Amino acid sequence: MSVRNAILGLLDQHPRHGYELRAAFESLVGGEDLWDVKPAQIYTTLARLEECGLVQTTSDLGEGDEPGRRIYAITPAGQAELAAWYQTGVENGHQRDEFFIKLMLSLSTGNANPRRVIQAQRSKLYQDLHSITTRRDQSNPRSELAQIFLLDKMIMHIEADLRWLDLVEARLDEVKRQPVPEPEIRPRGRPKKNDVMRKA
Amino acid sequence: MNLQLTLAWRYLNGRKLRTFLTTLAVVFGVLVLFGMNIILPTMLEAFQVNMMAASGMVDVTITHQSGGAFSPQVTDKLTGIDGIHAVSASLNRTINLPADFVDHDSARSDRITAISLVGVDPEAVQSLHVYLIQEGGRFLQAGDAQAVVISQSLADAYNVKLNDGITLPSVNGNVTLTVVGILPPRTIPGNEEVLVTLDQALLMTGQTDQINTIEINLNTTDETRRNEIVADIEAALGPDYKAGALEAGSEMFAGLKMGQAALNMFGALALFMGGFIIFNTFRTVVSERRRDIGMLRALGASRRTIVGMILAEGLLQGVLGSAAGLILGYLFGAVIIALAKAPLNLFIHITMGAPVVSPMLIATAVLLGVGITILSGLIPAVNASRVTPMDALRPSVAEVEYKRRTGITFIAGLALIGLAILALISKNMGLVGLGGIVFLIGLILVAPAFLRPIAYVFGKLTALLYARQGTGELAQGNLTRQPSRVVITASATMIGLAIIVALGGMTTSLSGMMDTLVHKSLGSDYMFMPPSISVWSSNVGAGPDLVSQLQTVEGVGDISTLRFAAAAINGSQPVSLLGINPETYPRVSGLEFQEGDSSAYTALAEGRNMIVNGAFVMMTNAKVGDSIEFITPKGPQSYKIVAMATDLLDAKVTTAFISQANLAADFDKTDDIFIQMNLLPGVELESVDAQIKAIAADYPQFTVIAGKSYIDQMLTLVKVMFSGMYFMLAFLALPSLIAMLNTLAISVIERTREIGMLRAVGATRKQVGRMITAEAILLASVGTAFGILAGLYLGYVIIAAMSELFPITYSFPIGGILAGIAIGLLFGALAAIIPARQASRMNVVEALRYE
Amino acid sequence: MSIISTQNLTKIYGSGDTAVTALDHVSIEVNAGEFVAVMGPSGCGKSTLLHLLGGLDSPSDGAIAIDGKPIAKMPDNALTELRRRKIGFVFQFYNLIPVLNAVENAALPVTLDGVKPSEAKKRAIEWLNRFGLGDRLNSRPDQLSGGQQQRVAIARALVAEPNLILADEPTGNLDTRASDEIAALLRKVSKEFGRAVVMVTHDPRIAAYADRIIFLKDGSIADETILEPQNGKNAAMVAGMMKEIGD
Structure with a gap:
């Protein structure tokens, strides 16, 4: 979603070549190592956009004997789409969390110590936080502020994860005492009447 | 150490108003002590120049x-x-x-x-x-x-x-x-x-x-x-x-010495009060700077460094205060001397020069001023050094709570009061002065036990007054919550008022005594007054001629004269001997008897008997019936004490009355230095006046006064003297105002954050101001109640001690008490003005941030 | 060489029924140039640990050695001297003396040690310059921002050239940006100047600046994480992370 909208936004600025778009995107997010976008992704996205009529292409005759390249430009429909995107909030990322699965598994199966699981996760998060912090410290706020902002965002996410870990750890004993939610074994065939009643 | 002085100076500078008020206390003590002690030597020097x-x-x-x-x-x-x-x-x-x-x-x-x-x-x-x-x-x-x-x-x-x-x-x-x-x-x-x-x-x-x-x-x-x-x-x-x-004039010297002792006691009390104020200030300073101090300790400042830092502040204030006190004290002395010039010239006939300042006096005043400041700072300073570095790390500021073992302090207080009473009974003037201070300390120690009930009663009263605001209860709550601080604040008032009421009692009683004595001693129709009526030895009297001439005037009745001889007992203790005519003296003049009665007059005529005054008894520890040996120009002679009595003019000088016959026989003195006479009944003053004045013209050393008018003159003079005393009282009330102002201001500073909180939760400026005022008046009431009780008691005991010397009875100083209550409450309200304003104007945000 | 070494450090407050074990057999080592963060929920004993390390409080049991010298049974005077020369403190509330300016505050420990005022000032100015306070030398604490005040406090902690810096929630009173500055400064102190830095904090963001995090729980060490210095894997890690966050 964000790459698609980024392309629309960059094309709204002025029409661009495909490779030019990729470079512009990278400088926008602060570097290829931060948000690596493959050329293929750019071109498939452009193709999809063109399909939807949000972008149109013109061929640019190269100077001299250079081969012609496609130049992408935004259509009025694309501009409308972009405007709508600016005006709506970004959907929060879905909470499909691998660690959560790990923790719940360790709690329900008992084949790992949940506390150790938490500790391991915390170590990992701190290591990440340490690395990002170091990276952030090495960035120059005069020329790389955008990059710093992105790093800050990561830092804050990790902070939130760490706080959440603390919260879970503090109430680990409580959650252990609660019965692990067992999946309901659904009898084959039609449910009996009282089952339906219970569900309601 | 350099750092300590720097810190001390900066801290003092940071709280200018408080520094000023605290230093003022030192200034005042030194002023009184120095000023008073300038006056006496100046008088003495003038005396010596004139007499010797x-x-x-x-x-x-x-x-x-x-x-x-x-x-x-x-x-x-x-x-x-x-x-x-x-x-x-x-x-x-x-x-x-x-x-x-x-x-x-x-x-x-x-x-x-x-x-x-x-x-x-x-x-x-x-x-x-x-x-x-x-x-x-x-x-x-x-x-x-x-x-x-x-x-x-x-x-x-x-x-x-x-x-x-x-x-x-x-x-x-x-x-x-x-x-x-x-x-x-x-x-x-x-x-x-x-x-x-x-x-x-x-x-x-x-x-x-x-x-x-x-x-x-x-x-x-x-x-x-x-x-x-x-x-x-x-x-x-x-x-x-x-x-x-x-x-010459050692009697005069003794009289002045006694005056000086009284003045020194006055100065000592003032300094004591100053010390008290300083103690209180430093107590607050230490609690305020608890974190700074803890931090310094954490950084490696030793305990001694901390003590030194607090004491350096004391030293600075002591030095500044003493210096200002010296200057003001000199001016004070000079003004008093200038004012006293005229009456002194009239009474003891000496002229005073410029104020005399001895280097010793300066040294003593500075030492006392600085010493007391440092001494008062010592307990808080030692307390400060006990602040642990941990205090710096704690986010909340803990109150400095002094270890109060109520039981022990109460008993110690009672013991001190007991000691003070013993000192008063001893009748030694020095001990009495010391006892006064000990008594007050004892009261301060005992006070916490009584604080709660008193604060409760007064709190209820204030609550009634401010029924709607609820500030009265708040004020009362504030008081009972921190008894040690309240006691210290109220004590300042208490000391001030105790002194006022005690001295008030003394002056009322003394003026009563003076009244009686004036009427008794100067009750004759005519008097021939010598230039000096307290230093007899410097007067030239008159030979027998004068009296015999006066007796020839028609209409003149009894004539009584006083003759004087200087005498010594116990080796070299000087005694004034006054020769009286045992027959005529009681008819014209009279003594106020403390022991024995007028039959003693006849005893004087019957041998070597004498009537002595209180000062004599105090000096010799003799009783009626004892015999005392005098050194006379003709060898030692024993006189027996037949009574103890006092007249107006010789009350404070060691005096013995003997018959004129004995004075002539043993001391070779026959000149009359003071003559009193009565006219025959029915004789008009005008008919003899011209003749008497004519006879007196040859004896210019005497001032001739018609007795009744003299009594009036004398009583006016007594009144003037006592108004001087009242002026002094007001003078003592001043430091108590300073003390109260100071302690109240400090208590507001101490609670800055709390007041900010009150404001934050919606107390209006008015309410905060009222709360502080209510608190001040409560404090003043507590202090006043204690002060009046203490003052009454002190005054009574002092008069009881004095009644051994003088024919004096305790008069209940109703005026003094009323004045005391008025002063106490008025000062309480006055003292609240500045802190109350300060509190109500406080910026809420800043107050909450205040550490 | 280890600057701090403790064995079975135990601190019990109160006695009998009301006894509270604030620290329970804690053994740690901190080396020169190491930056250690101590974390844990409130009441876990992290402040107690710091106080014991600084000689501000004495342990109930166990041993502490600072610079190889046992301090558990040292008398007050010796501890005072130790604090003055071997340990620098940084507090949450900066605790600068309000009536002294930046230089005078920073110079305090050496002034207290009897160093000539001019020399003490010179040293303080050096540190303040290093910390970017060269233009605020004569400012009083109330004229400085929180971050600046804390920098003065760190200069003060270093002026006596101690090997050990103890910081108690040094960023507890600061906003995020100033907190980052102070944490980075403390890291610099350990890396560039080779001091051992022990910092108590509850802020993960700040703890991440350290080389090692010790987690205390109920008075004993619950966990310890060594944070690897940034390495080649880093770029990949960051990129992976972006996948999680971004599209």
Whole structure:
């Protein structure tokens, strides 16, 4: 979603070549190592956009004997789409969390110590936080502020994860005492009447 | 250490108002102590300049222990002592001159108020002194009658030249003497010697064949040898004589000493109060800076560094305060001296010069000022050094709570009060002064036990007053929550008021006594007053002629006279002996008896009996019935005490009354120095007035006063004196105001954050202001209640102690109490104004941030 | 060489029924140039540990050695001297003396040690310059921002050239940006100047600046994480992370 909208936004600025778009995107997010976008992704996205009529292409005759390249430009429909995107909030990322699965598994199966699981996760998060912090410290706020902002965002996410870990750890004993939610074994065939009643 | 001083200075600078108030306390103590102690030496010096004859170049001066006269034959005892170069016997008498006697100009103030009449043997005296007679004149010669040698300065004052006559008072009325020689002008004004022959001097003073001074020059300057010779001389003369300077007026000195003790007690109390204020300030300072101190400790400051830091602040304040106190004290002394000049001139007839400041006094005042400041800072400083570095790390500021073991302090307080009462019973003036302070400390220690109930009662009252705001309860709650701080604050008021009420009780009682005495002692129709009515020895009296002349006036009834002799007991303790006529004295004048009754008068006529006053009893510890041995010019004589009584004029001087017959027999004194007489019943004042005034004209040393008018004059004077005392009281109330203001301001500062909180939760400025005011008035009430109780008690005990000396009974100082309550509450309200404003104007946000 | 070494450090407050074990057999080592963060929920004993390390409080049991010297039984005077010369403190509330300016505050420990005022000032100015406070030398604490005040406090902690810096919630009173600055400064102190830094904090963001995090729980060490210095894997890690966050 964000790459698609980024392309629309960059094309709204002025029409661009495909490779030019990729470079512009990278400088926008602060570097290829931060948000690596493959050329293929750019071109498939452009193709999809063109399909939807949000972008149109013109061929640019190269100077001299250079081969012609496609130049992408935004259509009025694309501009409308972009405007709508600016005006709506970004959907929060879905909470499909691998660690959560790990923790719940360790709690329900008992084949790992949940506390150790938490500790391991915390170590990992701190290591990440340490690395990002170091990276952030090495960035120059005069020329790389955008990059710093992105790093800050990561830092804050990790902070939130760490706080959440603390919260879970503090109430680990409580959650252990609660019965692990067992999946309901659904009898084959039609449910009996009282089952339906219970569900309601 | 440099750092400590820097910190101290910066901290003081940061809280200017508080620094000012605290330092003011020191200033005040030093001011009182220094000012008061300037006054006395100045008086003494003036006294000495006026009274004492300069002994010139004389090596040894011999006088009688009693200060009285003795036979010229005593000089015979000196013959044969090795090392004596020359001896001169003389009669030295100070003669007070009535006002305008010399210049006859009432507009100009008198430059010469007394002279020294010196009767000499012209030949002998010139072997000791060199007299530089100015051209044309000569020195005295043996057999000179009515001849006198005076200085140029005295001649100028009299406006006379060589061979002119000058008039001097004598026991036989005015005498005119011819100036035969004039000496160069004296450098020190006011101590004029008038040289006459011994015979002439005897004639003028109504004595026969007596001297009172032997001057001796030695033939060596070697110190050891001289001491040997002096020892030989003393051995030859016996214990009744002493070698040294002429000691006139030691009674006066004793009187002044007692005054000084009282003034010093006053100053000590003021300083004590100052110390108290400082203690309180430092207590707050330490709690305020708890975190700073903890941090310094964490950074490696040793305990001693911390103590040093707090004490450095004390030192700075002490030095500043003492310096300001010295300057203000000097001004204060100078002003008092200037104000006292006129009455002193009138009463004891001395003229005072510029204030006398001794380096010792400055040193003592500074030491006391600085010392007390540092001492007061010591407990808080030691407390500060106990602050652990952990305190710096804690986010919340803990209150400095002093270890209060209520039980122990209560018992200690009671013990101190007990000690103070013992001290008062001891009747020793020094101990009484100390006891007053001990008593107050005891009260402060006992106070916490009573605080809660008192605060409760007054709190309820205030709550009633401010029923709607609820601030009364809040104020009361504030008070009972921190009893130690409240006690300290209220104590400041308490001390101030205790002193006021105690002194108020004293003055009321004293003025009652003065009233009685004035009526009794001066109750006659006519009085012949000498220039000085408290230093009898410097007065020239009158011979028997005056009284016999007065008796011839038709309509004159009883005449009573006082005759004076200086005497000594117990070796050298000076006593004033007053000769009275046992028959007429009680009819014209009278004593106020403390022990015995008027039958004692008849006892005086029946042998060597005497009536003594309280000061005498205090000095000798004698009882009625005891016999005391006097050193008289004719050897030791025992007198038996038959009663104890006091008259107005001699209340504070060690005095014994004996019959005039005994005074003449044992002390050779027959001149009347004070005369009182009554007219026969039905005789009008106007009919005798002219005759009496005519007779008195020959005796200018006396001021003739019709008694009744004099009583009025005297009572007015007493009133003036007491209004002076009340002024002093007000003066003492001032530091108590400062103390209260200070402690209240500090209590507001201490609670800055809390007040900010109140404001934040919606208390209006008015409510906060009211709360502080209510608190101040509560504090003042607690202090006032205690202060009045303490003051009543103190005053009563002091008067009880004094009643051993004087015929005095305790008068309940209703006026003083009312004034005390008014002052206490008024000051409480006044003291609240600044802190209340401060509190209500406080910026809420800043207050909450306040650490 | 280890600057701090503790064995079975135990601190019990109170006695009998009311006894509270604030620290329970804690053994740690901290080396020169190491930056250690101590974390844990409130009441876990992290402040107690710091106080014991600083000689501000004495342990109930166990041993502490600072610079190889045992301090558990040292008398007050010796501890005072130790604090003055071997340990620098940084507090949450900066605790600068309000009436002294930046230089005078920073110079305090050496001034207290009797160093000549001019020399003490010189040293303080050096440190303040290093920390970017060269233009605020004569400012009083109330004229400085929180971050600046804390920098003065760190200069003060270093002025006596101690080997050990103890910081108690040094960023507890600061906003995020100033907190980052202070944490970075403390890291610099350990890396560039080779001091051992022990910092108590509850802020993960700040703890991440350290080389090692010690987690205390109920008075004993619950966990310890060594944070690897940034390495080649880093770029990949960051990129992976972006996948999680971004599209």
